[in-house]
Amino acid sequence: MLAAALLALAVLLPAARALADDLPSFVHDGQLTLCTNPTLPPMTFVNGSDTNALAGMDIDLARRLAAYWHVALIPQTMDFEGLFPSLSAQRCGMVISGVLRQAGRLRNYDAVAYLDSTVVAVARVGTPKIREMADLSGQTVAVQSGTSYAAQIERENDRLRASGRPPIILQQYPTEDQVVQQVLIGRVHAFISQDVELYYRQKQLGGKVTIILTPDYPDFHQFAVYIRKDSRDSALLQKAIDELSQKGEIAAMAKKWGISGDHQSVFTERNAPSRFDFATFFGALFSTAFLKGAALTLVIALLSHLTAIAISIPMAMKLNGRDSIIRRLLGLYVAVFRGAPTLLQLLFIWNALPQFFPIFREHWFTPFLATWLSLSINESAYQVEINRAALRAVDPGQVLAADALGMTTAQTYRHVIFPQALRIALPPTINEFISLLKTTSLASVISLQELLAVTQIQVARTFQFTEYYAAALVYYLAMVFFFLFLQKRIERRFIWADRNKASADAA
Amino acid sequence: MQLSTSPDPTARISIRGLSKFYKDYLALDRIDLDISKGEKIVVLGPSGSGKSTFIRCLNRIEPHDSGVLMIDGHVIDDRTDLTALRGSVGMVFQNYNLFPHLSVLDNCTLAPRLVRGITKSDAEATARRYLSQVNIAEQAEKFPIQLSGGQQQRVAIARALCMNPEIILFDEPTAALDPESISGIVGIMRDLADQGITTVCVTHEMGFARHIADRIVFMDRGAVLEVTPPEEFFTAPRTERARTFLAQMIRH
Known part of the structure; x- marks a missing residue:
């Protein structure tokens, strides 16, 4: 009887270990924990009045990764600035929150890209198009705090100052919606964001704003999953993303959330300006x-x-x-x-x-x-x-x-x-x-x-x-x-x- | 009157060599005194002479540092059950110190209920009896702030009486009162003596001392200089210090 049990254990153990070998270290106790700031549709947001119902491309990807590793997904929502501190504090295993893959962040974290993107400068409708960021010299520009746009604008400002021109005036807000609001109410000239967000906001923003520039920044081309530094974890995550990509699953997710097509034609749809909606x-x-x-x-x-x-x-x-x-x-x-x-x-x-x-x-x-x-x-x-x-x-x-x-x-x-x-x-x-x-x-x-x-x-x-x-x-x-x-x-x-x-x- | 060196257990209060220090300052200097049952003692003396400190030692609100204090034959020291002591030695203050958040009736019943465990109805019956004795039964439901100073002091006396004390200490009870109220309080204090309650009263009120006291205790710089009947004290004080004190009092 005992021998049989030991035998069964001997057979089962290597199998269990093999499974554990395939799991990244940030997946444990049957759980994959995710930190996200659900204020960036269509990547990560709350779709409906139930604040626990997260939705978006990033959430779908996280769910798919959890399924891939056969564990449960435990999402945690927080402010954007809280994402990386929480990752460091081991409050979550990974961050997927519309965060771009950037050299600066790679010093402290590992990142695996999953979606291409383009950075855009958006202003109120009727604002003339510009040729480069330097044309925003002396203008006020809003970005979400904690994002890398601020650092990028500072680099532009260094160049502007060197050539004796006034710098771009930067305002930072804790959520993306507040950033957009500043443009809508006319406080700032333009905001900087990613094209994917605009696809989703067509309905709300159509007829109100227009893209005035798509600057070519090398560091702003890809959204990435961030994890704590670990070469083995990084390889396992890359493997998982590659597999999902090859099967066309990532492309399908992007399509589901309307992330495709030409960003220049985003704002063709026009909406009547809204008043206070009592409903x-x-x-x-x-x-x-x-x-x-x-x-x-x-x-x-x-x-x-x-x-x-x-x-x-x-x-x-x-x-x-x-x-x-x-x-x-x-x-x-x-x-x-x-x-x-x-x-x-x-x-x-x-x-x-x-x-x-x-x-x-x-x-x-x-x-x-x-x-x-x-x-x-x-x-x-x-x-x-x-x-x-x-x-x-x-x-x-x-x-x-x-x-x-x-x-x-x-x-x-x-x-x-x-x-x-x-x-x-x-x-x-x-x-x-x-x-x-x-x-x-x-x-x-x-x-x-x-x-x-x-x-x-x-x-x-x-x-x-x-x-x-x-x-x-x-x-x-x-x-x-x-x-x-x-x-x-x-x-x-x-x-x-x-x-x-x-x-x-x-x- | 020469006292023996050991305390007298048959006296209501017997004091021998009672001393009290505040750090290096000698507040009470080897006081000897016997007080018998139902006696009315008035303590006189200039400001800072230690009168208040002295009577506060009698219910151990201020613990003494040396000497012997004996009440009804029991030595009062740091092993004394303070609840029992304060039940038998009541106190009335210059500023009444009524509990402002409680009605007159509740002021009188709080301690009996908490300390003695007496039921509410019994405590209230007792309280109403003493409130009528001090002639303010009709104010029982009011808050202290609604009463005059004289009325408040009567409540304070009733509150002390509700603990059924054998001794009541008065710490300048009339200092904050008008002459009319003073005479009312004097009348009440006389009644207490008739009930066999021993009273020890610190005051600056000379007429009051003269009319009510069985004996005057004259203090200066923490020491008792004279213990004499009031007639003798006011007409023929024995010490030079008492003479100066009286001269100043009369002039004012």
Whole structure:
């Protein structure tokens, strides 16, 4: 019996090992993890109101690669700037997000190209065509931040400056849709992007913009899959892409997403200029995506603030107490977390912490937990000052009286100090909470699908930014007004502090 | 009156060589005193003479550093059950120190319920009884901010009484009050003595001291200089320091 089992094992093991030999090292535990910034249709975007439903050429390719290696695809969405830090932090095995294959990136990462592309400069319709990038001298140009277009324009500017001409003025935006918006609203002269994006945007942009230049940059010809440096992984990925290419599968994907044909003829289709579309606005307002986004915003803000309050009360008591090592450490804590930008803290906890403690790159450490952790710590540094001031404002005679009545320290805090401190702390605390509610929007950089992230993803898909921004505004204002109302209700309970109100209430 | 060197366990409060330091500063200097049951003691002395520190030692709000403090035959030191001690020694403050967020009634019931574990209804019944004794039963549902200073001080006395203390310490109870309110408080304090409650009162109110006290304790620079009946103290003070003090008081 045992011998049979051993024999079976002996037969099975080499097979299993052979399979493992064919797998790149970034594929493990039956999973292929993907980092992508879904704001670049038709490569990677959210097609519909469900923010978890990723679509596009890049997503299809990732799914096909996962199928090729017989594993599940786990996609993670985040801001463009977060893609490469996340790859380095081993949060994902690969980046496919409409990223170009470029020499600069190859120093730190391996890349395998999968699709040809052309860079284009796009301006509002009616803008005359130009012969070279240098013709944009003195003009303002928008690009997505984190992309390599900025570096390319800097090189152009060096040449312009050398020849004594004014440089191109560069503006960078976190999402591609915002880049396009700048041209549509006429703030900038042109934007730089890839032709593939324009194929998809025909419907939204037709009749509004035109291609004014297709500069021939050697570094901007191919989209590539990026992985961490590993020659064996690189070879295995190249092999997979080659096979899919030979079978015509990649060409089929490109065709499916309309990536083909002549980019010069892209904008022949003409659309009437759109006004505020109430159907889109109300559709967004009552969509599950916005509702979920708003709920997430509310839950993360509430949880973070409650945690912050819970940890800041003992901190405030310690800080108000006698000088000690702990008090000095707490003072340092407050200074550091109030001093550092909240965005930096989020990025640090999400991208830098895993490099010190590998446990933070495991799957249980979700963007939600990371946001909860950073916002709790950050908020506690602010809340502790509110608590300190409130506790100090309680007359020391109160403690003396409670003491003289034989109450314990715990009873004194619970029944005498806290109820009085609460009245003083409440208005600034609600103020902090409202501020925190809006600070949660920063968490989109670490891929938390809160309200503003949902909004941006929808805008990227449809370009109806006014409608979606308005829907988001309604949600934020509704939440803020609710908490202001709550504050008024709670303050009514503090009539004991106001002689006139107390007397009016009694009468 | 010469006291023996060891404390008297039959006295309500017996004090021998009580001293207290704030770092190097001698706040109380070897105080000897016996106080018997139902006695009304008034502590007089210039500012900074240690009067308040002295009575705060009696309920160990301020722990003493050396000497012996004995209450009803029990030595009070760092092993004393403070809850029990403060149940039997109540205190009333110059600024009343009522709990502003609680109604008058709740001010009186909070400690009995928390410290003594008395039920709400029992505590309220007791509180209403003492509130009527100090003549403010009708204010029971109000918040302290709605009351005058004199009324607040009566609530503070009722609050102390609700713990059924044998001793009540008064720390300048009339300093923040107008003359009319003072006479009301004086009346209440007289009643307490009739109930057998021992009172120790720090005050600057000379008329008050004269009319209410069984004995005057005169302090200066942390030391007790005289312990005499009020008539004697005000007419024939024994120490030069007391004479100067009285002269200044009368002039003001």
